[in-house]
Amino acid sequence: MSEPESPPEMEQAGLEPERRREPVFNLPPVVLAIIGICAAVFLLQQYVLNDTQQMTLLYDGAFIPVLYTGQYGFDWFLFTRPFTYAFMHGGFAHIAINMVWLAAFGSPLANRLGALRFAVFFAVTGLASVGLFWAMHPYGEAPLVGASGAISGMMGAAARFGFHTDRSAGKAAFAGPVLPVSIVLRSRGVVIFLAMWMIINLATGLLGFAPGTDGQIAWEAHIGGFIAGFFGLRWFDRGWQAPEWESLDRT
Numbered sequence: 367m368s369e370p371e372s373p374p375e376m377e378q379a380g381l382e383p384e385r386r387r388e389p390v391f392n393l394p395p396v397v398l399a400i401i402g403i404c405a406a407v408f409l410l411q412q413y414v415l416n417d418t419q420q421m422t423l424l425y426d427g428a429f430i431p432v433l434y435t436g437q438y439g440f441d442w443f444l445f446t447r448p449f450t451y452a453f454m455h456g457g458f459a460h461i462a463i464n465m466v467w468l469a470a471f472g473s474p475l476a477n478r479l480g481a482l483r484f485a486v487f488f489a490v491t492g493l494a495s496v497g498l499f500w501a502m503h504p505y506g507e508a509p510l511v512g513a514s515g516a517i518s519g520m521m522g523a524a525a526r527f528g529f530h531t532d533r534s535a536g537k538a539a540f541a542g543p544v545l546p547v548s549i550v551l552r553s554r555g556v557v558i559f560l561a562m563w564m565i566i567n568l569a570t571g572l573l574g575f576a577p578g579t580d581g582q583i584a585w586e587a588h589i590g591g592f593i594a595g596f597f598g599l600r601w602f603d604r605g606w607q608a609p610e611w612e613s614l615d616r617t
Contacts, residue, residue, distance in 0.1 A: 491519025
């Protein structure tokens with residue numbers, strides 16, 4: 367019976383052991399699907415629709431706060447706008463930046479939660495984003511578009527893991543238990559990230575400065591999504607068996 371060749375024997379025979387290659391793009395299918403939808407909608411807006419059709423799509427798909435005050439009657443798009451707005455973007459820089467952050471924070475979260483729960487998380491944090499935005503600007507007439515509110519929710523979720531990821535399964539996934547808020551706020555790295563994130567959002571929103579974008583940054587929507595992701599993550603992450611010390615703080 368022949369035995370498998372050992373690495374030295376393989377080298378002597380002029381053979382090299384097969385090495386595992388990691389894919390350059392290892393994004394979960396659900397993240398790729400969201401990126402694909404956003405890209406398709408953007409290309410449709412930019413290269414297929416005429417001006418009238420673009421305005422119709424913007425009115426029916428974007429979130430427009432004043433439409434929810436009851437002044438303009440009822441239409442069925444009132445139910446869909448709080449979700450469809452996240453797949454629309456105002457320019458190339460807008461969609462490019464959002465998709466990069468979606469890949470960075472969405473991939474490990476999707477690998478942790480699974481496709482279905484991640485999709486629901488995306489929808490819920492996006493809804494929370496427009497909820498806070500509407501509460502602060504109920505009579506606003508400017509359309510709100512972009513996935514950054516839901517992506518901010520993913521950043522909030524990442525903070526609850528202390529940004530700890532595990533690649534042992536060949537793909538990055540947030541690892542460990544969902545940390546109690548009291549522990550998260552004692553992490554120097556997390557606190558620095560939260561402070562920088564808040565400063566950047568307030569600066570770009572209140573000062574109206576955002577490189578590569580033409581419109582105002584809806585910092586309120588970002589904060590709404592972040593809060594929903596930060597405090598609501600436990601409702602989506604049900605598979606982890608928490609140790610005893612974590613059960614003392616269920617914030």
